[in-house]
């Protein structure tokens with residue numbers, strides 16, 4: 001096969017590319033230049049956008065004896081990942097830029113170009129398994145090493161994309177083995193540290209970075225009864241569930257610590273309350289994508305005419321709401337609901353509704369909910385709302401808090 005190896009300059013993609021070469025494929029290495037200012041990013045450190053990374057990738061390809069190219073995707077990365085990240089925070093949500101990058105850059109822009117150039121598959125150093133089931137369909141599964149498993153950030157991949165994705169590290173028992181293999185192969189990147197969470201944020205200080213990119217305005221911090229309990233330098237710098245950095249002068253009347261419950265960009269307010277008020281047991285996701293063939297319950301439902309309130313049969317899932325969060329068990333269904341983001345009233349959208357068996361704390365709108373059955377990824381959706389059915393009056397309290 002003709003394989004394009006996506007080379008970050010890190011140890012994982014180096015070993016993944018080496019395995020593709022060893023398996024006898026015709027491999028070409030490509031490093032994506034994602035930053036418009038590569039020289040300014042984490043020099044001497046580790047991201048996926050530095051000049052140093054591109055040099056490391058080049059060296060590995062030279063050692064493997066394969067061609068190497070740098071493709072400049074910085075414009076698309078800025079538009080599809082960085083600008084979206086800023087817009088989501090501006091709207092008071094908490095996005096996952098790595099998923100967005102997988103969706104728009106690595107398995108869209110890169111994959112499309114690779115396929116149009118005649119490549120059969122793109123190889124990356126992600127830890128996740130793609131298997132072909134008995135019906136000949138592709139399925140995405142968790143990696144053998146659950147500690148390194150990256151199936152969550154790949155939850156955005158569609159069946160078509162999975163047909164062209166190859167993750168050679170899928171079955172490697174541990175990252176330590178990958179490093180040992182890199183050492184044996186003589187790769188200079190064998191001991192290179194793992195990448196940071198968000199490659200375009202130097203030093204990893206998201207709040208400071210947002211402060212430079214969003215016009216922050218000071219505003220009020222309120223409790224759920226609408227009382228002003230403090231001031232903030234800009235609502236968009238906060239995340240639901242956050243406790244640190246609130247700088248509330250006086251303690252709460254009940255003496256309990258207060259957490260961010262909600263961010264209201266329109267009124268520039270941050271609503272705070274006790275930890276119990278962060279507990280949720282139902283999540284509604286929008287803009288779902290399905291990794292492969294969806295469950296029969298979803299497939300049957302999606303084939304029917306849209307009707308407000310119509311629901312699919314339920315199906316058992318485990319839901320994961322953050323890259324490093326534990327998956328939690330629940331029951332899911334799809335539902336036609338009013339699209340509250342639409343400009344024209346009455347527009348409908350499909351929502352993925354998950355009722356959790358044990359509940360969760362501090363789930364923010366904008367986060368991605370990936371649904372699994374066992375080790376298999378079913379698909380993902382963006383969290384629009386997360387709430388407690390057992391505490392239905394909370395929404396009313398929050399509404400009143402703005403008055």
Ligand SMILES: Nc1ncnc2c1ncn2[C@@H]1O[C@H](COP(=O)(O)OP(=O)(O)OP(=O)(O)O)[C@@H](O)[C@H]1O
Nearest residue numbers: 006007008010011012013031032048124125126195
């Ligand atoms: N700038 C880039 N150019 C090409 N491919 C990339 C780039 N950044 C990431 N990738 C691909 O996506 C995979 C996962 O990226 P991630 O940022 O999660 O790095 P990682 O798990 O630390 O892997 P690595 O050790 O290869 O950097 C990489 O293994 C690589 O195949």
